[in-house]
Structure formats: C-alpha cells, structure tokens
Amino acid sequence: MSKRPRDPALPGRLLLTERDALMPLLRSAPDELFALRTACPGWTVREVLAHCGAALMRIVEGRLEEGVFLPEANAADVADRADWPLGRVLDELERGFTEAGPVIATHEDGLLDTVALGEWVHAGDVRDAWGTPGAYAGEGAAPxxxxxxxxxxxxxxxxxxxxxxxGSTLVLGDAVPGRAPARLVADVPTLIRLYSGRPLVGTRYELDGAHEHELVIYR
Structure with missing residues (x-):
C-alpha cells in the first residue's frame, strides 16, 4: 500500500484552524463551565485546557526531555497551573496554538504531529463536555x-x-500478515472517538474484523 509523504505544515494548519474556532468559544464562556468534567478521566475542562497549553509550549520552548508527554508529566504540568487565573491558561493555550506549528514542522521524524492531532481531539472533549455542536468534527476534520x-x-x-x-473512504493502520482488512462504517466523530479512546455511548457504527481496543492510538 502506498503511503502519502508527510506534509510538515499540516499540524500547524490544524492548530491554527482550531485556534480560530475554539478560542472565541472559550473567551466568551462563563467561568462555571470550565469546572465541568470531560471524557478525560479526572480532568475538568480547565485542566484539559491547561494540559493542552502546557504541551504546546513545551514544543515551542524546546522542553522535550524524555517522558515529557507521559501521564505523570502531563499531570504535573496541570498541577503547576492550578493556581493560574483562567485568563492566563487561555493566553498560554492561544500562544501555543499560534507558535507550535512551525516547530513541529522542523521535526522531520513527524513524532510531534500526533500532539497536534491530540490538541484537536481535546478541543472536541471540551465541546462534548459543554454539549456544543461540532465535537470531533468541524473545519479541522479533514486535516x-x-x-x-x-x-x-x-x-x-x-x-x-x-x-x-x-460516502468517502479512508484507509487506516497497517496490514497484519494473515489477517484481512477490518471494515468500519461510521461518521467522522464516531471514528475519532474510536481511535482516541473516547466514550462511544450514543454512537452508531458497524465494525467488522477488529476490536475497538485495537484501534486506540493514545495509550
């Protein structure tokens, strides 16, 4: 199967698209909405956003020591921001959305591309927690x-x-010797939920030839 070459600018385009869509929503939301729980176990909306901003600023500032994005490190970053005013959390996130893309593009191995995807998924977590239309969909879905x-x-x-x-099709994953390709029929938000390990309550899909747990990319 042929594989498309990496587009180094793609993560940055996704981040800017999400910045322009998400930040006005966040800036206009009442403070009490940031205390709502999300699909990320143990994290409120505010804590998800603190994690997102911290992860992007680590990339911007080159603070990428070993284990930087492991759960323990993510939790420490969130704890470090627990006393920040909400406006500071949002300011850091917006700066990260704006500045991280060009840095990600310079990493030719593409390992940081998944961080940009994770930021977009977390934006969906926020919309999902708030009951806002467009969770795991919208203008950023194609990239x-x-x-x-x-x-x-x-x-x-x-x-x-x-x-x-x-009606469009998408090929994901790699061939497994002796195993036929799996088949999925789903809308985009449900596909994203499957691959990001988000709750599937209320979704409708058909999956043959694979188990849900095999598809999750964030473990």
Missing amino acids: ALELLSVASRRRDTPLLRATLGD
Whole structure:
C-alpha cells in the first residue's frame, strides 16, 4: 500500500484552524463551565485546557526531555497551573496554538504531529463536555483525519477501511500478515472517538474484523 509523504505544515494548519474556532468559544464562556468534567478521566475542562497549553509550549520552548508527554508529566504540568487565573491558561493555550506549528514542522521524524492531532481531539472533549455542536468534527476534520491516517500506522493499529457518513473512504493502520482488512462504517466523530479512546455511548457504527481496543492510538 502506498503511503502519502508527510506534509510538515499540516499540524500547524490544524492548530491554527482550531485556534480560530475554539478560542472565541472559550473567551466568551462563563467561568462555571470550565469546572465541568470531560471524557478525560479526572480532568475538568480547565485542566484539559491547561494540559493542552502546557504541551504546546513545551514544543515551542524546546522542553522535550524524555517522558515529557507521559501521564505523570502531563499531570504535573496541570498541577503547576492550578493556581493560574483562567485568563492566563487561555493566553498560554492561544500562544501555543499560534507558535507550535512551525516547530513541529522542523521535526522531520513527524513524532510531534500526533500532539497536534491530540490538541484537536481535546478541543472536541471540551465541546462534548459543554454539549456544543461540532465535537470531533468541524473545519479541522479533514486535516485531523490525514494526521490520524499517519498516527494509526505509527501506533501499529490493524489495517482498516472506513466508510464515512458522506460516502468517502479512508484507509487506516497497517496490514497484519494473515489477517484481512477490518471494515468500519461510521461518521467522522464516531471514528475519532474510536481511535482516541473516547466514550462511544450514543454512537452508531458497524465494525467488522477488529476490536475497538485495537484501534486506540493514545495509550
């Protein structure tokens, strides 16, 4: 199967698209909404956003020591921001959205591309917690799916052919010797939920030839 070459500018485009869509929503929201729980176990909306800003600023500032994005390190970053005013958390996030893309592009191995995808997924977590339309969808869906196709191969998920709600198809993962490609029929938000390990309550999809846990890229 031929694989498309990496587009180093793609993560940055996704981050800027999400910045322009998400930041006005965050800036206009009442403070009490930031205390709502999200699909990320143990984290409120505010804590998810603190994690997102911290991760992006580590990239911007080159603070990428070993283990930097492991759960323990992520939790420490969130704890470090617990006493910050909400406005400071949002300012850091907006700066990260703006400045991280060019830095990610310089990493030729593409390992940081998945961080940009994760930021977009977390923006969906916020919309999902607030009941806002467009969770795991919207204008950033096309570049997010392109990044997901790469991430699904890097994370050794099984080969899968997805038919999306608009009738388009997407190939994810890599072939497993002796195993036929899996088949998925789902809309884009449900596909994102499957591959990011988000709750599937209320979704509708058909999956043959693979188990849900095999598809998750964030472990």
